[in-house]
Amino acid sequence: MNKKELVEQIAELSGLSRNKAELVVNAFVNNTQNTLARGNTLQLIGFGTFSVADRAARKGRNPQTGQEIHIPACKLPQFKAGNKLKDAVR
Incomplete structure (x- = not known):
């Protein structure tokens, strides 16, 4: 599964639009990167x-x-x- 497929599945399962689901995935990835970059x-x-x-x-x-x-x-x-x-x- 790639990012596009993940976004589509999240949109389908949650009832969100693809754009909003992509924002959720991007927010999770960015938050994870920032958290690890701070050493947390x-x-x-x-x-x-x-x-x-x-x-x-x-x-x-x-x-x-x-x-x-x-x-x-x-x-x-x-x-x-x-x-x-x-x-x-x-």
């Missing part, structure tokens, strides 16, 4: 938790030359599925 966590009970994880600096290798390189530390978004989501997928 977004928890939706039963669905899952969006959070930010720190990845330590490490050494790696350039696959073309085999030369050792330094990979700097960074922050990565993470998602941990909730129990209801896990049960629905099983």
